[in-house]
Structure formats: structure tokens, C-alpha cells
Amino acid sequence: MASSIRKRNPNPKAAVLLVIDMQNYFSAMAKPILQNLLTTIRLCRRVSIPVIFTRHCHKSPSDYGMLDEWWNGDLILDGTPESQLIPELDDVRAGHQDHVVEKNTYSAFRGTGLEEYLKERDIQEVIVTGVMTNLCCETTAREAFVRGFRVFFSTDATATSDEELHEAxxxxxxxxxxxxxxxNTFDQLPFH
Known part of the structure; x- marks a missing residue:
């Protein structure tokens, strides 16, 4: 496990939980972290931290970009079963009006309106969970940081195809x- 250089807890009044790309396409990767993710979502909801889900999907060849070349055409097309959020999230989503951000590249900020959405709600912190640790989660975390958001990154509710990539x-x-x-971090946050 990578050791954290700096320690801090999220501020529930200023934070949002980002659940990145927990879609059927990534279900094999998502299953091992599912219980930790569900726990994180429930604990965040308990302290009134809003939850935003992202869905990676492509609507037409005009939005494929470099991903088409890089992944040899293996893309997640909108409207397919692979593009839908995994059904195991249904229970934690029931009764909530969670915001869902559709994206067509690694970053949840690129061309999605996410930054504006967060700023309108005075959100200053993002907590990153989901898949893939080293692609969409990492790119979103880095972009959040350079856009001025304080970033928290989950070690046990993120996953990728290879443990070495995750650790790196x-x-x-x-x-x-x-x-x-x-x-466990979220279990210690105060109610308000």
C-alpha cells in the first residue's frame, strides 16, 4: 500500500463523492472493490456528502478521439448494456437524485460541465472512487487538483487491471x- 505523505479528512460541507465509471463494461474490475465502494457511498450519504456518478460512453465517431486508436476500437458505445451503471449500485441510488456525468475521455472534467456544476454548489473538495485507478480516476484527480479542488483519492474503492498500476x-x-x-476514513466523519 502506498503511504500517504499528507493526512487530512474531507470536509462534509465542502465535498462531493465522485464514483467513476462503475459500468457493466468494467464489472470484472469493479466487483473486488464493490463492498468498499458501497460502504463509502453509504457513509458519505450519512454525513450529507453528495454523490456524482460518471458514465464513460461514446455517442458517435466524432467523439472517439485518440481512445479509438489507443484501444483499437474497443470503445463503450452509449445505449449498450456495457455503458450502463452496474446493477449492484441500484440500492444505494434508490431514492436519491444523484447527478450523472457522461464523459467520452479519461477526465470527468473535459467537456462535461462538471467544474461549473461543482462551483455553483460551492464544492471545494472531490473524493475519487471507481475504475480505472490509473486512467479515468487518476486523470480526474489530477485535473481536479489543477482546477483548484482539494482531492481525496480512495485506496480501497478504486481498482484497475493490475495491482502495480494501482500502486503506482x-x-x-x-x-x-x-x-x-x-x-474507514468516512466512518470517522462527524454528522452535522
Missing amino acids: TLKNLAYGFAYLVDC
């Missing part, structure tokens, strides 16, 4: 971009 991302983010947290 945690080390890089702890060094220069994010406070590392786990689902």
Missing part, C-alpha cells in the same frame, strides 16, 4: 495531488 497511481497522487483515504 497511489504513490504519484500521494506525492503531488491527493490525500489518500479509505472507507
Whole structure:
């Protein structure tokens, strides 16, 4: 486990939980972290931290960009079963009007209106969870940091295809971009 250089807890009054790309396409990768993610979502809701889900999907060849070349055409097309959020999230989403951000690249900020949405609500902190640790989660965390948001990155509610890639991302983010947290962090946050 990468050790965190700096320690801090999120401020529930200023934070949002980002759940990145927990879609059917990534279900094999998502399953091992699912219980930690569900715990994190429930604990964040308990202290009134809003939850935003992202869905990676492509609507037409005009939005494929470099991902088409890089992944040899293996893209998540909107409207397919693979593009939908995994059904295991249904229970934690029931009864909530969660914001869902659609994106077509690694960053949840690029061309999505997410930054404006957060600023309108005076959100100053983002907590990053989901998949893939080293691609969409890391890119979103880095972009949040350079856009002036305080970033918290989950060590146990993020996953990718390879443990070494996961650990490398945690080390890089702890060094220069994010406070590392786990689902136990949220169990200690005060109610208000």
C-alpha cells in the first residue's frame, strides 16, 4: 500500500463523492472493490456528502478521439448494456437524485460541465472512487487538483487491471495531488 505523505479528512460541507465509471463494461474490475465502494457511498450519504456518478460512453465517431486508436476500437458505445451503471449500485441510488456525468475521455472534467456544476454548489473538495485507478480516476484527480479542488483519492474503492498500476497511481497522487483515504476514513466523519 502506498503511504500517504499528507493526512487530512474531507470536509462534509465542502465535498462531493465522485464514483467513476462503475459500468457493466468494467464489472470484472469493479466487483473486488464493490463492498468498499458501497460502504463509502453509504457513509458519505450519512454525513450529507453528495454523490456524482460518471458514465464513460461514446455517442458517435466524432467523439472517439485518440481512445479509438489507443484501444483499437474497443470503445463503450452509449445505449449498450456495457455503458450502463452496474446493477449492484441500484440500492444505494434508490431514492436519491444523484447527478450523472457522461464523459467520452479519461477526465470527468473535459467537456462535461462538471467544474461549473461543482462551483455553483460551492464544492471545494472531490473524493475519487471507481475504475480505472490509473486512467479515468487518476486523470480526474489530477485535473481536479489543477482546477483548484482539494482531492481525496480512495485506496480501497478504486481498482484497475493490475495491482502495480494501482500502486503506482497511489504513490504519484500521494506525492503531488491527493490525500489518500479509505472507507474507514468516512466512518470517522462527524454528522452535522
